[in-house]
Amino acid sequence: FRRTSLSRPSLCGEDLSFSSSSQAESTAGLHLQKLRAESNIHQDQTMRSGVGLCVLGLLCLHSSVFGQDAIEVQPGVLIFCDDPSVEKAVNSAVHKFNERLSTGHKLALFQILTASKSESGSDSVYSLQFTSRRSDCLAESNKPWTDCNYSLFGRRKPISCNATVYMTETKADTREVDCVLDDYIIPEKASCLGCPVDIDENSEDLKGPLSVSISKYNSISDSTHLFTLHSVGPATRQVVAGFRFKLRFDMKKTTCAKAEHKDLNDLCVPDEENLEFANCNSTVDVAPWRLEPPQAQIQCEPGALPSV
Secondary structure, eight states, rough: OOOOOOOOOOOOOOOOOOOHHHHHHHHHHHOOGOOOOOOOOOOHHHHHHHHHHHHHHHHHHHHHOOOOSSSHHHHOOOTTTHHHHHHHHHHHHHHHHHHHHHSSSEEEEEEEEEEEEEEEEEEEEEEEEEEEEEEEEEEOOSSSSSGGBOOOSOOOOOEEEEEEEEESOOOOEEEEEEOOOTSSSOOOOOOOOOOOEEEEEGGGGGGHHHHHHHHHHHHOOOOEEEEEEEEEEEEEEESSSSEEEEEEEEEEEEEEETTTOSSSTTTOOSSSOOOOEEEEEEEEEEEEGTOOOOEEEEEEESSSOOOO
């Protein structure tokens, strides 16, 4: 993401979502510090914020006058969503939720809506409301959600989340976090022999099938130049009479002309001056014990992978 310098703190509930361009939609590193965008503060927002703070103050005053019994957690105070401590608390909450997932894809922060801070002994207690989106990292992946991209496939509607995080100067402890997944069901798949299994796009198992698929495209395409891998979409592996890989990917035209280069090599770099893409669905059957080369069936069309 392109970091935008802010001339003022951002208020909770402002639009912190990314640009609608394809680059912003798929750029990696959903770091919390990058979830800031410029926007104007409308007067009615300011009035509502002021009224909300006044009501909060009256409630606190009422509590101090009529509720003399000691309570563990003091009333909260609204704070700006781009406060570093808020970002640290939300990071902890999203990480905690992702630890629960055993199937599907990890969630990644989309927007911080509200944040309040209260005190409980030596801890600061953060009450948070935020939205998240499905990422392209599988639930079992070791990659932190901040290094994942938003998924280009499936549901794109933000998912509502609430969290309570206890924080000290050195530690963030998420005591409670819930995300509304009622209309976003993560399927529980019963294990079965011969069923397709999702594969992480960075898996070493995909290198062979991708190489075979790209080589076949270069051998049958009408292009005057060789194409090289650009990005990988969904991929599965299935046990049949060997392994059957089904994958989706796109490629970029290189500077290597077919008349001068038979296959891709280190000299074949993407041609950034004359951009040209092709995307493919490929099925590759692999059976190393047969001493036969992998067989690929591909269907390709011009353009990059669609973002839907």
